[in-house]
Amino acid sequence: MDTVFGVSYEGGVILATDQVNARSILTYQHNLDKIAELSSHSAMGVSGPNCDLVRFSEYVSKNIELYELSNDGTKLSTHAQANFCRGELAKALRKGPFQVNVILGGYDEKEPTGGSLYVMDYLGSCMKAKFGAQGYASNFTLSIMDRDWDEGMTEDQAVKIVEKCIRELKMRFLINQSNFIIKVIDKEGVRTLKFGADPADN
Numbered sequence: 001m002d003t004v005f006g007v008s009y010e011g012g013v014i015l016a017t018d019q020v021n022a023r024s025i026l027t028y029q030h031n032l033d034k035i036a037e038l039s040s041h042s043a044m045g046v047s048g049p050n051c052d053l054v055r056f057s058e059y060v061s062k063n064i065e066l067y068e069l070s071n072d073g074t075k076l077s078t079h080a081q082a083n084f085c086r087g088e089l090a091k092a093l094r095k096g097p098f099q100v101n102v103i104l105g106g107y108d109e110k111e112p113t114g115g116s117l118y119v120m121d122y123l124g125s126c127m128k129a130k131f132g133a134q135g136y137a138s139n140f141t142l143s144i145m146d147r148d149w150d151e152g153m154t155e156d157q158a159v160k161i162v163e164k165c166i167r168e169l170k171m172r173f174l175i176n177q178s179n180f181i182i183k184v185i186d187k188e189g190v191r192t193l194k195f196g197a198d199p200a201d202n
Helices: 050-070 078-092 138-148 155-172
Strands: 004-009 013-017 020-023 026-029 035-039 042-047 101-107 115-120 124-128 132-135 178-184 188-194
Touching: 004 115, 004 124, 004 178, 013 042, 013 101, 013 155, 020 188, 035 050, 035 101, 035 188, 042 078, 042 178, 050 078, 050 132, 078 101, 078 115, 078 124, 101 178, 115 132, 115 188, 124 138, 124 178, 132 138, 138 155
Parallel strands: none
Antiparallel strands: 004 013, 004 132, 013 178, 020 026, 035 042, 042 101, 101 115, 115 124, 178 188
């Protein structure tokens, strides 16, 4: 029942997820942060069972950090991070699959628009996109993104699209996802724009 979506704009990427940790008929948390920071200028929103969500997020982020430490501070581009992530999902298919769907976003100076967004599923498929959504949310939000997304958008315009998607989910979706967290990735790095409940509040 997780919701993850992302929107790219001129100069960066917006990632948003719900903050609910639930299983079966129980809700365990309302302040979970499902957006894992991979580097200073990249992050990924992950949906799936909490055990796989945490394990896969930490596995990818620590391996990207290890690569940087082992290669004299050389940073992987967002494209390289997405391919590593996709490769690990595909490799795990015949061992112990990660039941996760991912939207990975990052900022690269070499990218013409600065920000880039990659959408992946648990089967290891990967596609570069201007916007994307994972989970049941895609039934409600992709049409909004398709209609409102435009080349050369500003950060404020991208945030408005994300907020419109959240409003649509709260109005139309059967499941009550009370809290959402929104993060921005641009030349300044990864920062939290807003959240429904503080992830640090345990």
